[in-house]
Amino acid sequence: MDRLIPWMLLKDVPGIGCLLAKRLLERFGSPEGIFAAADRDLLAVEGISSKLLEALRGARVTDKIRREIDRTRDLGIRLVPLSDPDYPALLREIPDPPLILYCKGNPRNLAPAVAVVGSRNATSYGVTTTRHMAVDLVRCGVVIVSGLARGIDTAAHEGALMGGGRTAAVLGSGLERIYPAENRRLFDRIVEQGCVFSEFCLDAEPDGFHFPMRNRIISGLCLGTLVVEASKHSGSLITARLALEQNREVFAVPGNIHSFKSTGTHTLIKSGAKLVEHVGDILEELRIGVPAASGFGAAWPIDGPLADLDPEEAHVAAHLSVYPMVMDELVRRTKLSAGKLAAVLMRLEIKGVCRKAPGNQYALCPSEQGTIP
Template sequence: MDDKLYWVWLSSIPGIGAVKSKKLLEHFQSPYNIWRAEEKQLIELDFLTNRDVHNLVSNKIKEDAKKHLENIFKNDIKILTINDQLYPPYLKHIYDPPVVLYVKGSLKKDEKYLAVVGSRRATSYGLSMAQTISRELTEYGITVVSGMARGVDSYAHKGVIGAGGRTIAVLGCGLDIVYPYENKNLMHSIIENGACISEYLPGTAPLAGNFPARNRIISGMSLGVIVIEAGERSGSLITADFALEQGREVFALPGNVCSLKSAGTNRLIKEGAKIITSIEDILEEININFSDENIEEFFEKNILDEKFFRGLNQEERTVASCLKNEPSNIDLISKKTGFSVQLVSSILIMLELKGIVEQLPGKIYKLKY
């Protein structure tokens, strides 16, 4: 039986999301072994509920997986598992990576990704800047990731395509569905110039709850997230939050302080996001020269483990990130962040109380790895 069947089955089981799938793979080593597991073996796993166990041994769900596989091939969709070489390497390191990605188009092993996201109801300024920044990133060989939503996302993809570059759209529905429908031609162009990817099986509708989960993939596969324009409740701020939890850089384009549509991005800047005034602001912060050989080193040395980010606000994350490579003092942290010495001092006190940093002799601070 095709090995892909077991991966499709694992990704299709109700209640078994990315985290539980990852734990099951760690325990059983392969989807095939999970498929063959007996009920008594599954009951012993404390992270599974009775409903999970029932679904894992369900013959109906296994038969349905065969139909899903046929539908995937019928729609010319590729199945990319977390063990495949083309699986985005940075995505593997997030807390909850999808064990299967469904792909239309092509991914490349050596691609370097940056995400460009923003408001669905962007101003002409936001749309223009999304297109311009994405086009300029393409000129540096960077692949732009976005969500193919209306507004900023669509213009980011268009900027890349117009420049002859590569772009990836991460969808919150099955790849046999065009959402929004007016992006039908854009979706075809994205597939020709990169790929559309999703963790959802064909036939999955674009339900509202799918999009926050989709956003963790956009940020997780990228070196950083560029927020072009966002209101206070914009979904792109969720992507920025995921980026911070995943240890990625967050950039924000400043906007009119009187415009509600820039309230979100202006707040990100106030809280420590890197301000964008030119493409150089992005390139200076992002090392785009990682090789496959030192990806592991990148994660070990240059970004904080996610557990250090969870529960921290953006100012705390910004200060903590200054201690990634070596201990530092308050004055140096103040210079790096632009925060006042008084603010840095109070943030460090909070980080000490939360067990994130510790103070060494001479008022030097270090992370408590």
């Protein structure tokens, strides 16, 4: 018998969710052991009722299960059961890990990992900040995990790829139902440079109830979860709560106090999440060392019209934000002298890239806010 069939069979038993399945596996060791166990031993497991015992006894290998396994192989998708050495170690520790993961790409070497989540309808500030954070994190050897959704998720994956690092996406649909559809190309790039996971069958639609289930996998793969822009009722707050329940760290990036898209992140900070101004805050909390060759703190790549700037101008522009920043902070970030920085900022003003604000502060011009990755 195909070694995957008992796992797929257990996964399909009505009423046996991931929490109860893990409890059964801890007692009987394997799906085969569960199906072979005596009735009295099964009923002795907390949560197993007579009705669930009947469901276990009635489980049969169907053509649907066999076809699903055959299709995954034809599509180059791996089925990774909980017992597989390539099953992510941190995910195995949560109370309700998926019995089996659908995986496209390479599931190995996904540690240390940080989840980056936030608003689907992100502002330019959120997108820019997320990309910058992701670039710096992967330069320090951190894997970025997110959900392939629009907005912050997309920016997190893109930043990881631009930084030459690894990233993993977790879908709330099957791997043959990529959602949102416009992220198909991003999906392919992630597969080349990381992996994409789902616990749902290949053709599962992106139903609403799938996403809270997906979120526990995002947080479960990681040492901590970083929230960038979240409204009061954002789904990313569910991911943060799940991270806490899994005994993982929660981080939040502060935003504009006048924006409703910052209310969720600010609530997290008030509740004890660590405020993040730069990735050093995350690395310090998670005790992740910075490789000497990481380039941490260096300027990140710039696309679009800003690509024509000279190296000094590009370096400074990459450290500007959509919010005004005082000169002292820019000196600290760019590591340029005050005189040199002032000269470069003047050139950027002339080129229409940045503007001077009251109080000797500088910010990107509105037309350039979306061009820095």
